[in-house]
Each structure stands twice: as structure tokens, then as C-alpha cells.
Amino acid sequence: MMSGPVCLIESDENGKFHVNKEAKDILDGINEPVVVVSVVGLYRTGKSYLMNRLAGQQSGFALGNTIESKTKGIWMWCITHPSKTGQTLVLLDTEGLGDIDKGDSKNDSWIFCLAVLLSSTLVYNSTGTIDNDAVQKLHYITELAERIKIKSPSSPSEEDDVAGEEDYNFVCFFPSFVWCVRDFTLELEIAGKQVTEDEYLDFALTLKHGRSKTISDYNLPRECIRSYFPSQKCFVFLSPASVENMKFLENLEKQDLEPAFLEATGRFCEYIFAESAVKTLKGGHQITGKMFGDLAQIYVDTISSGQVPCLEDAVVALANLENQAAVEEALKVYKSGMEEVKKKFPVNVTDVTQEHQSVSSLATSEFIKRSFKDDNQEYLKKLEENIGQYYVNLLGENEKASDKKCKELLKDLFFEMSERLKNGEYSKCGGYEVYCSDRDAIIEQYHSEPNKGIRAEAVLNEFMNERGPEANAILYTDEKLTKKEREVQEEREKKTLMEQKFKEEEEKRIESELMMEAEKKRQEDIIKQMEEKLNKEMEQRRKEMERALESKLREQEELLKKGFKEKSELLAHEIVKLQEEESSFGGVVGKFLCNIVDIVPNLLTGKGFKWR
Incomplete structure (x- = not known):
């Protein structure tokens, strides 16, 4: 998709971050889900090389061959996912x-923070070994609770909420964590026993017993890694080449690299491709490239304003953007779909309602597919109101087209008769009978004409009412008729007009019933589609919570094994909180469905439409 990386987030001379327009434009064109893998770590540790390998390229992200850091800000490379159809892999x-050239630790903290917020997998790159010095250099993790908030300050909180209590929620929304150790020279051995890379990481993150400040400082980053990230994985890499060749790493062929390094790199790439999940928001909603670009913009704007990024606020802001776009896109689908029937105007009401029912279902499906977190159905209401108004306007256009066609048809059919009227051919003895015969023949011919539309009987009724005085005048000038016969014919004229009026009313009744039936089916269709979407979201939320609970239960088991009973009990409290949140979601679902059932009929049975 991209021939090489571009800068996604850069900082100006004042240290403020900005989203690069070129990168944002690229993301705006990606409408499929994205898997986002970012790499962080100390400068000059070989981060860029790993990203190039994930891109399937020898070069791309700048490697550099001096002590100077080459990568500034956050760079992005979007490629078609190598193993998952319909997904885009975004490398950061x-x-x-x-x-040391920057001299601003805040910049580092926010870079790390943005990488965590934007990723579905976070790769931390270091060199040598995972000793205490390496863990302490990862102090940015301990600052995450201060730089990222889960819940909006405006959200209602429970009375017993305390600062930091929401930290346990990080595990629900943070990326998977992969630690890559470069230039590893030791044996994977603990106490004389061979261990795996993951066991090595677990050993390095083992907590110490005690309550002194020294032990607390030692434990804190380890606790954060274990607590915040739902999974931890480790890869160790031997040096890729000799010291003299390292400066030419970007140009080295496979045969010039160490086989063990190539093997580890291959395993790393396979793991990332297979296990890295699509980036999701709080609530489990998968995001597209377009949404990812908007999310980056929201976080960058928040940081630049001096505020702390909040996951809940970001979801709301992104939902508003995406839901408004979903309304516009769905309305475009509806308007485009109704163009075909519009070209055929005038048509019968059945044709309009059937097309409306079919096309509006497609439009609603388009909206539901793209929208999320429309908890009060604000945007669904907006869509239905817009569709309703457009539908009413279409009905009006169809009526006008029918009205015009019917009037022109009657004018053409009555042209010859009108000429005979002007010439006084009916103003003589027996003229009324001839007049009625000519008029009835024209009405019969009018009825036989196809495709007159929904105003056929109404226009005919208006026309006959306009002709009423004319018919009565001929009736009373016909000398052939007796007074009694005139009275009989006069009653006949009234009866004919009444019958025509009845036909018009019947036409309106049928039209209204057909429309109401179509809208009833639309109600059922919208509710069905919303239920299906909600069930899908419930499943995503369930997986999100299961992943978090699994991580916490695994950590609790480890703590118990290693004798941290007090910490295990604290973790048990977090597990209970997560379980309560999971069970409470059912109530939210029920309320949501009730809202849908209440709102949809109100939208479609009068408030959105003005029936004739």
C-alpha cells in the first residue's frame, strides 16, 4: 500500500506534537480494520530494523550507523497484512x-504514551540482558497511570472510588507487550536449568518480598508490566553480524547475517503476524485506518492542549466523528438507491414504498456497520429523520409528476370535446345525452391509460367538479328533457361526483395503508439489525473482558506461587471489579434494546412523516 514509511506524528520547535497531513490522508483511504504494531525503546537499539523486517523489506525505516538517533517523532508504514485477508498492518x-540531544524527558514520556494508546501490540526493544537496569530504564511504564485516564472526569463515579483505582482497567484496553532483547550473549539458563525466552522474561519480572522504598522501587515497573498489559512475550536475538559489518546492516544479504539471528527474526515476525489483533477501542469496537487517523489526531490534540488523554473521551469524540460520517454515508446510499424509482415518476405508491423499504434497509445496514457507541440512538434518529424527510419530498415529487401527467392527459382527451362545447354542439335538444356519452367515453379512456401515478383519481375528481357547472348548464338547456328527467339526471350527476370522491378517498386510504405497512416492516428490520449489531458488540466486549480476566487470574496464580499473599488479595479485588463490570453489561444491553424498541416506532409512525 505504501512504498515506504512517512512521518505520522512530529513535534515542532516548541515541543508540541502534530499529525502529518500526508500520513492522515493515507489513513483516510483505508476502510478496512488495522492491526497496529509499534516499537519503542532507547535510541540506537535497532528498533527500525525489526520494523523493516515486519514490512518484508531490507530497508525503509531509517537505521543509521552512528550514535545519532535517526527516527524523530513516530513514523508509519501501512502494508497489506501478510496473513490475514481484509486487514491492514500499520507499523509504527x-x-x-x-x-541526549533532545534534553526533554517529557517528549519521551509522551512518545511512549502515544505508542501505547495507538497500538494493538507494543514491542519494547533493548540490548544486552533484562536486568534491573534494563527494567528501570522502562520507567515510562510507571508514568502511564498519570498520563492516561480510562474514565472521563465527567463520568459519574462511585462513592468509594479513589485515585488510581481504575488502573486495573488498563489491562482491558492496553496492547499486548513484546520484549525484544538484542545482542543477547548469555545462555537461557536459570539455576542450571534451560528455560524458554518467556520464562526468562517472567524470571526478570519476578517481584521481591519486603516493604522498603528500595524494594518498592524495584517492584513498581515489574508490577506495571504485569498488571497493565494483557500478555507478555519475549524474544532474544544474538548479534546479527560482526562489529565491522553492523554499520552496513541495511545492505547486508541474508548470507551475511548470523543464522541464529535470522531464525529469531523469523519467529518474531511469525508471532506478530499471527497473534497481533486488530486495534480496538474501549468497548471492543474494531477500528479502520480512517478511524485510526482520527484517533491519532484526537490524542495529539489532547496532549498539545496540556490535558491528559482519556480513553473514554477519545471513544466519544471518535464515535461522534464516525457516527456523523455514518449518517452521511447511509443517506447517500438511500438517495442513490431511490434515484432509479425517481426517474420513473410518476409511479404507483406500491412502487415507491417497496423501493423505499428495500433501499432504506440498505442505508440502515450501512449506518449500523460503521456507527458505534450511539447509546441514545442520537445518530440513528438523525438518519431516520433525514431519510423520512427525503422520502416525504420524494412522495411530493411523485404526486406533482402524477398531477401534471393526469392533468395533461385529461386536457388532451377533452380537447375535441372542448371544441364541440365552444361550437355549441351540446346546447340543443338531446345535447345532454350526447355530452354524457362523450364524457363517459373519455373517462373510460382516461382510466385505461397506464402509469398515471397516485393522483389519478384525485385529479379526475377535481376535473369533474370543475366540469359540474358545465354539465348542469347543458342539462337545463336541453329542451328534449322534462322537468322530472332533469331532476333525475341532476341526481345522477351528484351521484357520479360522490362516487368519484369516494374513489379518491379510497386511493388515499390504500396509499396510506401501504405506506404504514412498509414502515412497520422497516421498524422490524431496524430493530433486527440493531439487535444483531448489539450481539456482535456483546461478543467483542465479552472477549475483551475474558482477555483481561485471564491476564489477572494468571498473575494472581503467579503471585500465590511466589508467596505474595497480600498482593494476591489486592488482585482478587480487581478481578471482582472486572467480573462486576462484565455482569453489569447485560443491564446496559437490555436498556439499549428497550430504547431501540421505544424510539424506532416514534420515528416511523408519524414524527418523521406527514401522511397525505
């Missing part, structure tokens, strides 16, 4: 942490 290479 971040500015090296701890660059």
Missing part, C-alpha cells in the same frame, strides 16, 4: 527514548 517506528 518511534523516536528513540533517552536521546
Whole structure:
């Protein structure tokens, strides 16, 4: 999709971050779900090389061959996912942490924070071994609770909420964590026993017993890694080449690289491709490239304004953008779909209602597919109101087209008779009988004409009412008729007009019934589609909570094994909280469905439409 990386987020001379327009434009064109993998770590640790390998390229992200950091800000490379159809892999290479030329640790903290917020998998790159010094250099993790909030300050909180209590929620929304150790020279051995890379990481993150400040400082980053990220994975890499060849790493062929390094790199790429999930929002909603670009913009704008990014607020802001776009896109689908029937105007009401029912279902489906977190159905209401108004306007256009066609048809059919009237051919003895015969023949011919539309009987009724005085005048000038016969014919004229009026009313009644039946089916269709969407969201939310609970239960088991009973009990409290949130979701679902059932009929049975 891209021949090479572009800068996604850059900082100006004042240290403020900005989203690069070129990158945003690229993301705006990606409408499929994205898997976002970012790499962070100290500068000059080989981060960019790993990203290039994930892109399937030897070069791309700048490697550099000096002590100077090459990557500034956050760079992005979007490629078609190598193994998952219908997904885009977004690779983010971040500015090296701890660059002495910057002299601003806040920049590093926000770079790390943005990488966490934007990723579905976070790769941390370091060199040497995972010793205490390596863990302490990852102090940015301990600052996440201060730099990222889960819930909006405006959200109602329980009385017993305390600062930091929401930290346990991070595991629901944070990316998977992969630690890559470069230039690893030790044996994977603990106490004389061979261990796996993951066991090595687990050993490095083992907590110490005690309550002193030294032990607390030692444990804090380890606790954060274990607590915040739902899974932890480790890969160790030997040096890729000799010291003299390292500066030419970007140009080295496979045969020039160490086989063990190539093997580890292959396993790393396979793992990322297979296990990295689509980026989701709080609530489990998968995001597209377009949404990812908007999300990056929201977070960058928040940080630049001096505020702390909030996952809940970001979801709301993104939902508003996406839902408004969903309304516009769905309305476009509806208008485009109704163009075909519009070209055929005038048509019968059945043709309009059937097309309306079919096309509006497609439009609603388009809206539901793209929208999310429309909890009060604000945007669904907006869509239905817009569709309703457009539908009413279409009905009006169809009526006008029918009205015009019927009037022109009657004018053409009555042209010869009108000429005979002007010439006084009916103003003589026996003229009324001839007049009625001519008029009835024309009405019969009018009825036989096809495709007159929904105003056929109404226009005929108006026309006959306009002709009423004319018929009575001829009736009373016909010398052939007796007074009694005139009275009989006069009653006949009234009866004919009444019958025509009845036909018009019947036409309106049928039209209204057909419309109401169509709208009833639309109600059922909307409710069905919303239920299906909700069930899908429930499943996403269930998986999100299961992943979080699994992580917490796994950590609790480890703590118990290693004798951290007090910490295990605290973790048990977090597990209970997560379980309560999971069970409470059912109530939210029920309320949502009730809202749908209440709102949809109100929208479609009068408030959105003005029946004739």
C-alpha cells in the first residue's frame, strides 16, 4: 500500500506534537480494520530494523550507523497484512527514548504514551540482558497511570472510588507487550536449568518480598508490566553480524547475517503476524485506518492542549466523528438507491414504498456497520429523520409528476370535446345525452391509460367538479328533457361526483395503508439489525473482558506461587471489579434494546412523516 514509511506524528520547535497531513490522508483511504504494531525503546537499539523486517523489506525505516538517533517523532508504514485477508498492518517506528540531544524527558514520556494508546501490540526493544537496569530504564511504564485516564472526569463515579483505582482497567484496553532483547550473549539458563525466552522474561519480572522504598522501587515497573498489559512475550536475538559489518546492516544479504539471528527474526515476525489483533477501542469496537487517523489526531490534540488523554473521551469524540460520517454515508446510499424509482415518476405508491423499504434497509445496514457507541440512538434518529424527510419530498415529487401527467392527459382527451362545447354542439335538444356519452367515453379512456401515478383519481375528481357547472348548464338547456328527467339526471350527476370522491378517498386510504405497512416492516428490520449489531458488540466486549480476566487470574496464580499473599488479595479485588463490570453489561444491553424498541416506532409512525 505504501512504498515506504512517512512521518505520522512530529513535534515542532516548541515541543508540541502534530499529525502529518500526508500520513492522515493515507489513513483516510483505508476502510478496512488495522492491526497496529509499534516499537519503542532507547535510541540506537535497532528498533527500525525489526520494523523493516515486519514490512518484508531490507530497508525503509531509517537505521543509521552512528550514535545519532535517526527516527524523530513516530513514523508509519501501512502494508497489506501478510496473513490475514481484509486487514491492514500499520507499523509504527518511534523516536528513540533517552536521546541526549533532545534534553526533554517529557517528549519521551509522551512518545511512549502515544505508542501505547495507538497500538494493538507494543514491542519494547533493548540490548544486552533484562536486568534491573534494563527494567528501570522502562520507567515510562510507571508514568502511564498519570498520563492516561480510562474514565472521563465527567463520568459519574462511585462513592468509594479513589485515585488510581481504575488502573486495573488498563489491562482491558492496553496492547499486548513484546520484549525484544538484542545482542543477547548469555545462555537461557536459570539455576542450571534451560528455560524458554518467556520464562526468562517472567524470571526478570519476578517481584521481591519486603516493604522498603528500595524494594518498592524495584517492584513498581515489574508490577506495571504485569498488571497493565494483557500478555507478555519475549524474544532474544544474538548479534546479527560482526562489529565491522553492523554499520552496513541495511545492505547486508541474508548470507551475511548470523543464522541464529535470522531464525529469531523469523519467529518474531511469525508471532506478530499471527497473534497481533486488530486495534480496538474501549468497548471492543474494531477500528479502520480512517478511524485510526482520527484517533491519532484526537490524542495529539489532547496532549498539545496540556490535558491528559482519556480513553473514554477519545471513544466519544471518535464515535461522534464516525457516527456523523455514518449518517452521511447511509443517506447517500438511500438517495442513490431511490434515484432509479425517481426517474420513473410518476409511479404507483406500491412502487415507491417497496423501493423505499428495500433501499432504506440498505442505508440502515450501512449506518449500523460503521456507527458505534450511539447509546441514545442520537445518530440513528438523525438518519431516520433525514431519510423520512427525503422520502416525504420524494412522495411530493411523485404526486406533482402524477398531477401534471393526469392533468395533461385529461386536457388532451377533452380537447375535441372542448371544441364541440365552444361550437355549441351540446346546447340543443338531446345535447345532454350526447355530452354524457362523450364524457363517459373519455373517462373510460382516461382510466385505461397506464402509469398515471397516485393522483389519478384525485385529479379526475377535481376535473369533474370543475366540469359540474358545465354539465348542469347543458342539462337545463336541453329542451328534449322534462322537468322530472332533469331532476333525475341532476341526481345522477351528484351521484357520479360522490362516487368519484369516494374513489379518491379510497386511493388515499390504500396509499396510506401501504405506506404504514412498509414502515412497520422497516421498524422490524431496524430493530433486527440493531439487535444483531448489539450481539456482535456483546461478543467483542465479552472477549475483551475474558482477555483481561485471564491476564489477572494468571498473575494472581503467579503471585500465590511466589508467596505474595497480600498482593494476591489486592488482585482478587480487581478481578471482582472486572467480573462486576462484565455482569453489569447485560443491564446496559437490555436498556439499549428497550430504547431501540421505544424510539424506532416514534420515528416511523408519524414524527418523521406527514401522511397525505
